[in-house]
Amino acid sequence: YRSEKSLEAMTQLIPPKCHCIRDGMIQEMLARFLVPGDLVYISVGDRIPADIRLTEAADLEIDESSFTGETTPSCKDIHARTDITNGRIDKLTNICFMGTFVCSGHGKGIVTGTGENSEFGNVFKMMQSEEAPKTPLQK
Numbered sequence: 357y358r359s360e361k362s363l364e365a366m367t368q369l370i371p372p373k374c375h376c377i378r379d380g381m382i383q384e385m386l387a388r389f390l391v392p393g394d395l396v397y398i399s400v401g402d403r404i405p406a407d408i409r410l411t412e413a414a415d416l417e418i419d420e421s422s423f424t425g426e427t428t429p430s431c432k433d434i435h436a437r438t439d440i441t442n443g444r445i446d447k448l449t450n451i452c453f454m455g456t457f458v459c460s461g462h463g464k465g466i467v468t469g470t471g472e473n474s475e476f477g478n479v480f481k482m483m484q485s486e487e488a489p490k491t492p493l494q495k
């Protein structure tokens with residue numbers, strides 16, 4: 357039951373449609389058809405359809421509260437910063453995570469992970485593997 361509820365919550369965070377750049381043109385397509393290597397365009401109001409490594413960013417701020425719990429939006433840019441991350445995934449300024457929300461600005465990025473193969477998917481898999489404690493009646 358718990359994993360079913362987690363799956364429902366996860367699917368609500370994944371947008372049904374996104375803007376993918378294929379053959380040099382922006383196309384609206386179903387997010388479930390994205391594959392690693394696709395180029396995606398994101399702008400204000402979009403939910404991030406997959407894990408994306410940014411190639412362009414203009415005043416881009418992402419609400420990552422659904423992923424990290426942080427209440428303030430994260431400023432994103434195209435520069436990889438290993439000096440400030442200390443292994444913390446939430447400090448990666450050039451990565452947008454599936455299920456997060458664009459608060460301001462716009463950008464383009466290359467899909468690096470989708471569905472179960474995204475960071476959000478990894479969290480979901482960990483939640484599924486966690487066994488619910490037995491109630492007193494079950495004991």
